[in-house]
Amino acid sequence: MLRTKYYYNPATCSYERVQRSISTFIIRSSLYIFFSVVLAVAMVRYYRGRFVSSRELELLQDNERLKAYYHMVQKKIEGSVALLTRLQQQDDELYRLLLNTTPLSPAERNAGMGGVNTYAHLGKDTLIAQTLSKAEQLYSKLKVQQQSYKQLRELAKHKMAKLASTPTFPPVSKKHLKRISAPFGMRTHPIHHIRKMHEGVDFSAPIHTPIYAAADGHVKWVKNDKKGYGNHLLIEHGNGFQTHYAHMHTIIVQKSNHIIRGQQIGTVGNSGDSTAPHLHYEVYSNRHRVDPIQYFVGELTAAEYEAVRKQSTHRTQALCSNF
Ligand SMILES: [Zn+2]
The missing domain is CATH 1.20.5 (Single alpha-helices involved in coiled-coils or other helix-helix interfaces)
Known part of the structure; x- marks a missing residue:
């Protein structure tokens, strides 16, 4: 007042x-x-x-907790990047070597990285921007690795198909494999006594000895001739490979049958122009007859292969006249 x-x-x-x-x-x-x-x-x-209010104090504590979580996420991302780097090394130094293809270049490995900073609006060098940027880089690297595995899977599939069609399985057991009576190459004809090319390998074995398919495929034809190759058949394997089995006693497969590698297809005989029981075995690679012995390398031990290879270099008498 x-x-x-x-x-x-x-x-x-x-x-x-x-x-x-x-x-x-x-x-x-x-x-x-x-x-x-x-x-x-x-x-x-x-x-x-x-003085700080209780609400402000709560927010400050939340903020500290979030910072700690972001640091944990960053550690997890760094651990994932280190693991991915080891997978990339295996990819380049092992899988691609085995599949005979070149490693990815650094440019291919870093595809999709760099460029515009998507998180610039979150502030330069802020914790959230750093974390999101690292997660983005990890995602880009993973996508490249995913594509790489996809490519390797296709290459492996192709290689497996090629391996399945390669005549690596010996047509007779290891015991008879070493009894090569006539190797691939120039030999003396048993009847005409002249030097001619023997375009297969003769494995000497008793009648009824099992004969096995050298690779996956299907029976292209089966023939029972009085002369020449006698009872013989041809298996089509794909990828340019065919195998021919001659002078057989019995044939237990038919034309068009699907054949798996190592399956018994018949037995050794003395049919056709043969002077003693044996298997005359030929391998065609892109329509040319080649030495079958070279394909056994993957199926035999080093010592076994060496023994067969040595035997195949001996000058012996052919048991058949199919050359
Ligand atoms: Zn022969």
């Missing part, structure tokens, strides 16, 4: 009441309100600067 003020008037020699104008009252009231507001704002700011 405003106090009433008086002043001395010499003209009337008395104290008279001071009269206040409305404008003076408004100005004074406004100044009072203004300074009160300024003081209040200053006090709030001071309080906020010195």
Whole structure:
């Protein structure tokens, strides 16, 4: 409540009441309100600067926890990158070597990385931007590796098909494999006694000795001739390979039969122009007859293969006249 003020008037020699104008009252009231507001704002700011509210404290603790989680995620990403790097090394140094193909170049490995920073709007070098950027790089590397495995899978499939069609399985047991009576190459004809090319290998074996298919395929034809190759058949393996088995005693497969590698197809005989029981065995590679011995390398031990190879270099008498 405003106090009433008086002043001395010499003209009337008395104290008279001071009269206040409305404008003076408004100005004074406004100044009072203004300074009160300024003081209040200053006090709030001071309080906020010195003390943290429970809500702010909670948010600060959440923020610290999130930072810790982001660091954990980054560690996980770094661990995944290290694991992926080892897989890439195996891919380049082992699988691609085995499949006879070239390793991926650094440019191919880093495809899809770099370029526009997708997370620039999150602030440069912020924890979230760094984490997302590392996750993005890992994803790009994984996509490249996925493509690489896809390519290797196709190459392996092709190689397996080629291996399945390669005549690596010996047509007679190992015991008879070493009894090569006539190898592939120039030999003396048993009847005409002239030097001619023997385009197969003769494995000497008793009648009824099992004969096995050298690779997967199907029987192209079966023939029972009185002369020449006698009872003989040809198996088509694919990838340019065919195998021919002659002078057989019995044939237990028929034309068009599907054959699997190592399956028995008949027995050794003495049919056709043969001077003693044996198997005359030929391998065709892209329509040319080649030495069958070279394909046994994958099926025999080093010592076994060496023994067969040595035997195949001996100059012996052919048992058949199919050359
Ligand atoms: Zn022969």
